Amino acid sequence: MKKMKRQIGLLCLTIMAGLWIVSETRVHADDHETKVSDQAEGPHYFEQRIYTTADGKLPNLHARFRNHTNYLFVKHGMQLIGYWTPTDKPNTLIYMLAYPSKEARAASWKAFMADPEWQKVWAESKEKAGGPIVTKVEEIFMTPTDYSPQR
16 A cells, blocks of 8 residues: 555645646745756656665755755756655655756766765765665656656
8 A cells, every 4th residue: 555655746846846737936045046948859858866865864854955966967967857845754855856867867977976075075965964864765766657748
């Protein structure tokens, strides 16, 4: 039953992400302002990530994304789709990113992880939180169906 609820929840998030993509969204990260661009024509590769935090650390994760991570994602070619917190899981952040291809995703993450600014932000936020913030990461990779309004 729990597995079915989770699958339905993930399907709902995917549908919400598609609706989110249709409109243009502005994202503010620290003093950097980045604009989520309209989707270009052609196939895309989507990634849904689910982060579980240590007890009480979700505010630390929100702050890191709000103040640094969003800017760095855009800097490294990742398209921000949306961020959600489940109403029934207080230590969880779910977000979705889009890329032109699987290869572009690999290149973006490699550059992001090697970025000295990210390494500094990660270390500082971990220290400020008094230890690790994220305890579990789940990834789901998706490509649009031929009947999807978002491709």
